[in-house]
Amino acid sequence: MGEKQLSKLKHGINGMPYLELRHPSGAQLDIYLHGAHAVAWRNAEGRSLLFLSQKSFFEPDRPIRGGIPIVFPQFGDGPLPKHGFARVQTWTLLGADLSDKGSAEAVFELKDNTETIKLWPHKFRLELVFRLVAEKLEILFSVQNTGQTDFEFKNGLHTYFSSADITKTSVSGLAGNDYIDFLGGKTAGRETREKIRFDRETDRVYPSAPQMVVLEDGGNRQKMIVEKGGMNDIVLWNPWIEKSRRMEDFGDDEYKNMVCVETGNLRQPIRLAAGEKHLSETCLDACSSIRER
Ligand code: BG6
Numbered sequence: 616m617g618e619k620q621l622s623k624l625k626h627g628i629n630g631m632p633y634l635e636l637r638h639p640s641g642a643q644l645d646i647y648l649h650g651a652h653a654v655a656w657r658n659a660e661g662r663s664l665l666f667l668s669q670k671s672f673f674e675p676d677r678p679i680r681g682g683i684p685i686v687f688p689q690f691g692d693g694p695l696p697k698h699g700f701a702r703v704q705t706w707t708l709l710g711a712d713l714s715d716k717g718s719a720e721a722v723f724e725l726k727d728n729t730e731t732i733k734l735w736p737h738k739f740r741l742e743l744v745f746r747l748v749a750e751k752l753e754i755l756f757s758v759q760n761t762g763q764t765d766f767e768f769k770n771g772l773h774t775y776f777s778s779a780d781i782t783k784t785s786v787s788g789l790a791g792n793d794y795i796d797f798l799g800g801k802t803a804g805r806e807t808r809e810k811i812r813f814d815r816e817t818d819r820v821y822p823s824a825p826q827m828v829v830l831e832d833g834g835n836r837q838k839m840i841v842e843k844g845g846m847n848d849i850v851l852w853n854p855w856i857e858k859s860r861r862m863e864d865f866g867d868d869e870y871k872n873m874v875c876v877e878t879g880n881l882r883q884p885i886r887l888a889a890g891e892k893h894l895s896e897t898c899l900d901a902c903s904s905i906r907e908r
């Protein structure tokens with residue numbers, strides 16, 4: 616990884632450092648050290664693929680609202696801060712460069728430190744590799760237990776995709792899959808819809824979901840293929856009207872232009888023995904327009 620690229624860290628909102636990862640095709644990914652959080656992804660044509668709230672905080676102790684928040688070691692509520700601490704920790708950029716295969720790559724690391732040990736008494740090393748080409752973004756997520764005892768964790772990518780119009784947006788690939796609905800008392804059910812549309816608050820986990828789902832942004836006539844490996848579950852989330860109003864860092868109408876399709880080990884924790892490493896990945900492929908089918 617080239618030193619040249621490391622010196623390309625820029626100061627973003629509130630002076631917080633971020634990397635502009637550029638691919639020769641013109642595709643670009645902006646990643647903050649705060650949370651190793653990708654906040655903007657533009658494809659080779661300059662189309663913006665991630666949602667970022669105009670009201671997001673950009674502050675050291677608060678997560679960024681939008682982009683790709685990193686979930687670790689907890690998902691949702693629990694003894695730790697919601698969705699864990701990785702999204703509010705400052706990560707280290709290990710390197711960024713063009714790879715031999717022609718992708719632009721950036722590698723970030725987070726290790727246990729005094730703050731994380733206070734919250735979660737385990738030694739670990741996380742590595743995230745972002746691989747960018749013209750129309751695709753691959754994110755490799757490695758979790759290593761660097762301590763002497765086993766631990767359990769959940770991990771994931773809480774990706775906020777942009778949508779031209781949520782009422783024309785759908786997710787397919789989950790029909791026949793069981794789900795647990797976090798709304799209304801965690802009811803379980805089986806998905807029957809080939810195309811899941813959004814017309815109300817949605818907050819569901821699909822455990823053991825298929826490897827691939829397709830997000831269609833009908834308003835833009837574009838689709839995004841979301842593929843995962845080493846990650847069991849998918850969560851679909853849209854806060855809709857009332858919850859949007861309750862969220863301090865989210866505009867009242869912004870629910871119309873986003874949907875989260877989250878990939879990860881979000882339901883059952885993964886047990887990792889001392890010295891072991893767990894690898895997972897998500898590949899986002901923005902290559903196809905709906906009219907090409
Ligand atoms: C989703 C959860 O993954 O994240 C929702 O299922 C939650 O219940 C949402 O509201 C956003 O969480 P946060 O902590 O970023 O506001």
